[in-house]
Amino acid sequence: NAGVTQTPKFRILKIGQSMTLQCTQDMNHNYMYWYRQDPGMGLKLIYYSVGAGITDKGEVPNGYNVSRSTTEDFPLRLELAAPSQTSVYFCASSYSKQDRAIRETQYFGPGTRLLVL
Amino acid sequence: AQKVTQAQTEISVVEKEDVTLDCVYETRDTTYYLFWYKQPPSGELVFLIRRNSFDEQNEISGRYSWNFQKSTSSFNFTITASQVVDSAVYFCALSEARAAGNKLTFGGGTRVLVKP
Numbered sequence: 123n124a125g126v127t128q129t130p131k132f133r134i135l136k137i138g139q140s141m142t143l144q145c146t147q148d149m150n151h152n153y154m155y156w157y158r159q160d161p162g163m164g165l166k167l168i169y170y171s172v173g174a175g176i177t178d179k180g181e182v183p184n185g186y187n188v189s190r191s192t193t194e195d196f197p198l199r200l201e202l203a204a205p206s207q208t209s210v211y212f213c214a215s216s217y218s219k220q221d222r223a224i225r226e227t228q229y230f231g232p233g234t235r236l237l238v239l
Numbered sequence: 240a241q242k243v244t245q246a247q248t249e250i251s252v253v254e255k256e257d258v259t260l261d262c263v264y265e266t267r268d269t270t271y272y273l274f275w276y277k278q279p280p281s282g283e284l285v286f287l288i289r290r291n292s293f294d295e296q297n298e299i300s301g302r303y304s305w306n307f308q309k310s311t312s313s314f315n316f317t318i319t320a321s322q323v324v325d326s327a328v329y330f331c332a333l334s335e336a337r338a339a340g341n342k343l344t345f346g347g348g349t350r351v352l353v354k355p
Contacts, residue, residue: 153340153341155340155341155343157343162347162348163347163348164243164330164332164345164346164347164348165284165330165343165345166345167340167342167343170340170341170342172340178339178340180340180342181342210282212284214284216341218341224336225271225272225289225291225334225336225341226289226341227274227286227289228274228286228341228343229286230276230283230284230286231283232282232283233282233283233284235282
């Protein structure tokens with residue numbers, strides 16, 4: 123298994139441009155997440171999905187959009203990039219069972235480093 | 240609201256020394272999970288351990304050990320006989336059972352530098 127893969131690894135955007143960060147997992151996990159990590163900080167949740175067709179906002183969703191058309195893929199869309207979106211973006215996935223009280227481990231992709239100038 | 244505090248921003252040790260990383264959490268939930276992740280210089284996040292709030296047993300895995308104390312809301316991590324390969328940023332994270340979407344709340348991380 124490749125686990126969680128992300129593309130691209132690095133990207134430079136100009137202010138106002140848009141782009142899509144790709145994320146794919148091959149572990150048949152139902153939950154997927156997008157986090158951002160600013161320099162010297164911990165990760166903050168942007169969006170998450172509990173299954174195909176179902177997404178919801180996390181802690182810092184402004185300026186981003188997501189979709190989940192398949193179990194495997196969870197792309198993150200940046201519209202009108204701003205310097206404040208300069209960050210490292212991590213995609214993660216986990217398998218969560220019917221018991222909502224159980225929190226399974228989230229496994230992370232290698233990250234996408236984004237620079238907005 | 241859930242919160243994780245890692246008060247030590249950076250720790251520098253010489254190889255073979257032991258190093259303990261502190262993690263203090265806040266939660267109103269009685270059921271929650273705690274995690275430690277390692278972020279080496281290459282940047283990926285590597286899962287180390289997951290512990291639920293009902294299991295206060297300490298755990299040892301090779302040179303790594305974890306001390307979970309609910310009474311002080313702490314989940315500390317010790318690296319015994321540190322090695323240069325242990326140099327990384329270590330994150331403690333918390334997930335409350337009632338938080339929507341399995342949200343993980345991360346601490347700010349502790350950078351460990353092991354010098355040869």
